[in-house]
Amino acid sequence: MELSLATRTVGEHTVLEVGGEVDVYTAPRLRERLLELIDGGARRVVVDLGRVDFLDSTGLGVLVGALKRLRSAGGSFALVCDKEPLLKIFRITALDQVFPLHPTVDAAISADSTGAGA
Template structure:
């Protein structure tokens, strides 16, 4: 399935909904969109992986890149994921210790101090 990307605002947060397959071929488009959002001023970004059915190391690399960029800009970055196969990927790579991972967008926004009251 092709990569799909949709953006919406939840309070102070920018939520990027990703669907389909994120791999070595499609990951550059995800990187581009994240850079557009960050360059456009988004500082609190939540990436919703709820409709992703494949994620590889290239996609994980793009997500880490966004996390680093936002952290150095004083922002925040979180992921929404509740699918066991994807969660296993985060555990095996130890990236579950790097990313804030939440089961829902509401939980991700609520857990971020920037989201309080939003």
């Protein structure tokens, strides 16, 4: 399945819903969208991976890039993911220790709002 990207705003947070396959071919589109959001002033970004059915190292690289960019801009970045195959990818790469990972968008937003985010 092709990559799908949809953005919505929840209070102070920008939620980017990602669906389909994030790989070496589609990851540049995800990078562009994240850059657009950050350049457009978004500082509290939540990326919802709930409808992602494939994620590779290129996609992970893009997500880390966004995390760093937001951190250096004084913002926050969190991921929403509750699928075991994807969570395993984060564990194996140790990126579960780098990203705030939450099972739902609500959980990500409330964790960030209480100051527990990245």
